[in-house]
Amino acid sequence: MDKLLTFSDVELYYDNVHALKGVSLDMDEGETVALIGANGAGKSSVLRAITGLKRIRSGEIVYQGERIDAREPDEIVRMGIAMVPEGRRVFPYMSVKDNLLMGAFTRIDRTGITATLDMVLDRFPRLKERYSQAAGTMSGGEQQMLVIGRALMARPRLLLLDEPSLGLAPKLVQAIARSIVAINRDAKVSVLLVEQNSRMALRISQRAYALSTGRIALSGRSSEILNDERVRHLYLGGEL
Amino acid sequence: MAQVIANGVYLGAQYALIALGLTLIFALMNVLNFAHGQMYVLGGFITYTAYGQLGLPFIVALLASGVTLGVIGALIEKLLFRTVIRRSVREESTMLLAAAVAYFLDAVILLLFGEKQRGVPKIVNGVFVSDALIMPYDRLLIGALAVLFIGAFMLFMQFSKPGRAMRALAQDRVAAQLMGVRVDRYSMIGFALGAMLAGVVGGLLVAITGVNSGIGGPISIKAFLMVMIGGAGVVGGAIAGGFILGMIESVGLSVLHAYGDITYLVIFAALMVFLSIRPNGLMGKPWG
Numbered sequence: 001m002d003k004l005l006t007f008s009d010v011e012l013y014y015d016n017v018h019a020l021k022g023v024s025l026d027m028d029e030g031e032t033v034a035l036i037g038a039n040g041a042g043k044s045s046v047l048r049a050i051t052g053l054k055r056i057r058s059g060e061i062v063y064q065g066e067r068i069d070a071r072e073p074d075e076i077v078r079m080g081i082a083m084v085p086e087g088r089r090v091f092p093y094m095s096v097k098d099n100l101l102m103g104a105f106t107r108i109d110r111t112g113i114t115a116t117l118d119m120v121l122d123r124f125p126r127l128k129e130r131y132s133q134a135a136g137t138m139s140g141g142e143q144q145m146l147v148i149g150r151a152l153m154a155r156p157r158l159l160l161l162d163e164p165s166l167g168l169a170p171k172l173v174q175a176i177a178r179s180i181v182a183i184n185r186d187a188k189v190s191v192l193l194v195e196q197n198s199r200m201a202l203r204i205s206q207r208a209y210a211l212s213t214g215r216i217a218l219s220g221r222s223s224e225i226l227n228d229e230r231v232r233h234l235y236l237g238g239e240l
Numbered sequence: 241m242a243q244v245i246a247n248g249v250y251l252g253a254q255y256a257l258i259a260l261g262l263t264l265i266f267a268l269m270n271v272l273n274f275a276h277g278q279m280y281v282l283g284g285f286i287t288y289t290a291y292g293q294l295g296l297p298f299i300v301a302l303l304a305s306g307v308t309l310g311v312i313g314a315l316i317e318k319l320l321f322r323t324v325i326r327r328s329v330r331e332e333s334t335m336l337l338a339a340a341v342a343y344f345l346d347a348v349i350l351l352l353f354g355e356k357q358r359g360v361p362k363i364v365n366g367v368f369v370s371d372a373l374i375m376p377y378d379r380l381l382i383g384a385l386a387v388l389f390i391g392a393f394m395l396f397m398q399f400s401k402p403g404r405a406m407r408a409l410a411q412d413r414v415a416a417q418l419m420g421v422r423v424d425r426y427s428m429i430g431f432a433l434g435a436m437l438a439g440v441v442g443g444l445l446v447a448i449t450g451v452n453s454g455i456g457g458p459i460s461i462k463a464f465l466m467v468m469i470g471g472a473g474v475v476g477g478a479i480a481g482g483f484i485l486g487m488i489e490s491v492g493l494s495v496l497h498a499y500g501d502i503t504y505l506v507i508f509a510a511l512m513v514f515l516s517i518r519p520n521g522l523m524g525k526p527w528g
Contacts, residue, residue: 076419089415106420
């Protein structure tokens with residue numbers, strides 16, 4: 001069976017900084033895959049390479065059987081890949097409504113957009129309450145819900161999430177984690193989750209890759225990694 | 241008093257329309273378009289030619305100004321600014337390019353239309369007279385048209401899909417790209433729209449004050465004044481800046497008139513003090 005997404009031997013540089021050193025990974029349709037590792041390990045570079053924001057130097061990225069590593073960001077969105085960027089990045093002076101509509105920017109099916117909008121508002125009732133408010137005036141947790149909702153507006157097949165728990169209180173992290181599980185399960189969206197909060201990421205994913213200074217250091221089933229003594233020590237610190 | 245306010249509103253509406261174009265280009269591309277005044281002058285001459293010389297209806301002439309400038313703006317963005325922005329790592333490069341475009345347009349305008357002050361026949365005759373107010377009908381009409389265009393522009397930015405895309409691009413470039421907004425396409429649309437606004441105001445004002453090839457520079461300076469007062473890159477700021485400058489000018493001309501031609505001296509002095517207190521203008525966000 002064809003993989004949903006495959007990285008083969010991907011190299012990526014920022015000027016002279018070698019950010020990805022021959023990264024290979026893959027994911028199946030319907031999976032939630034976690035990408036964990038320390039700050040600067042290259043997790044976000046993987047996502048930037050998929051979305052077309054950053055060109056890779058060599059290697060291949062294949063999505064649904066097609067090479068996508070030379071495509072523009074708008075083509076990637078049209079192919080069904082939506083991204084929730086790190087640090088949330090709402091459009092701060094736009095209303096919640098306009099932020100969500102921006103998520104559907106590449107779509108032209110008016111009735112379909114309305115249906116997705118209703119679905120997103122059902123999933124995050126908080127956004128309905130704030131519908132006309134400027135996004136920049138909302139709390140961090142609300143903004144995180146908004147950017148996830150905004151990404152869902154594109155009706156993606158693959159959802160990329162970059163550090164969705166960053167800067168949120170533990171209770172909100174729980175809520176966001178539950179939403180991600182629900183989106184994966186109910187909406188049949190495959191999820192690639194980049195997290196520094198490894199514990200949360202491993203709990204809600206089926207498989208995981210651990211990056212260390214631009215290389216895949218470890219991969220496997222999330223539940224096994226979560227219980228591995230050695231990994232606990234390396235990636236999960238003292239928090240367990 | 242009512243007279244001063246009416247003059248201020250009339251002037252302010254034109255100014256706001258000029259400032260909107262300038263601030264749109266700045267917000268989308270971080271480009272300070274020094275050629276904005278020259279685009280205004282070109283728009284004026286096109287309306288002069290179409291309405292004054294060829295005898296076409298004023299609205300058609302206005303449309304011709306807008307469309308021509310829109311096309312010129314799109315070409316300037318695509319052929320000049322896009323290449324420079326892609327290749328240059330220094331932001332000053334686009335400023336130098338904008339200044340070059342300004343001088344180039346100045347030369348073209350001088351070559352095509354000469355150095356004479358040009359006016360057109362009145363678009364409507366008669367004067368509105370009441371106890372407090374004397375206002376020629378053509379000024380009322382031009383003022384109303386300017387307000388109409390401001391309204392149309394704001395509705396377009398607020399409710400249309402391209403308008404929303406341009407606001408998104410101005411607020412967070414990367415996030416907008418991730419939504420599928422193509423930066424180069426919308427930079428071109430924005431630049432064309434900004435140039436179009438400049439051309440339309442030039443066409444509007446040719447009916448009142450006429451046009452001559454030398455006023456491009458001063459108009460650019462006024463546009464920058466308004467944007468500095470209101471705050472760069474903010475729609476509300478441009479409109480506020482336009483009406484504030486129009487009002488100050490109107491008040492200045494009637495109050496300070498007795499002391500000679502010092503209105504702009506006072507405006508510049510006041511602006512320096514104002515900017516030292518609020519460097520980002522009334523509604524501006526800090527740059528970067």
